[in-house]
Amino acid sequence: MTTFVPMSALLVTVLASPAFAAQHRYEGDDPGPGLTAVETLGLFVGIPALVIAVVYVLVFVGTGSRGPRYRPGVAWRGAAQWWGGPVDAERAVQSAQPTHGGGGARAHW
């Protein structure tokens, strides 16, 4: 990708160069001074590369700011979270006994 884009821009410039040649002048036309090599590269390589870079940054900044997320089958590294748990969860769990007489369900995915 990174080599293809400059190459294709260069190819277009080279192929189109005969059309730029001042072979057929018309009455009243004003071709101007022409572009230097640096200007040509800037126009046909620099600007497209800049556009690609901007899109790249926009895409990956959005992904990075979302942070780690859960993916099935990938090892879990997130910190444990407990909503509606005891105030001092760690100590409460250490001194807690499994409850009896209740019910519930379990599932594996």
Added chain:
Amino acid sequence: MPTGDVFTERQAQDVERAIAGAETDTGLHFSVYVGPLGTSTREKALTLHGALGDQAARSVLVAVDPGLRQTEIITGADAKRFLDDHAAALGALAMTTQLSAGDLAGGLVNGLRTLAEHARHPQTLHLDQP
């Protein structure tokens, strides 16, 4: 309230809202745990349920171990009268559907909603008359 790196602020709010909604609908205490449950997941979940102390009897604990891909729903002795094992199984099923797609917060919210919807209000003589 816990704000870890796994849930975005918005997802955490969604789960909190689902817990609050389920508590309002059923009158039970709902608790959601997301984290490791060890090798004996049921035993660990029962211990977590026991850690709720005085509230445990009328509490419903939804425990999810994303690493082991296991979910445990524990209902206390009193909570069981409102939310029988059949309703708990429905809640677990609703959760696993979304959990298997990688939507942790969505699975929790959906599971809590299903649990609240299927919680039964036991008839109490004289109190349920209009």
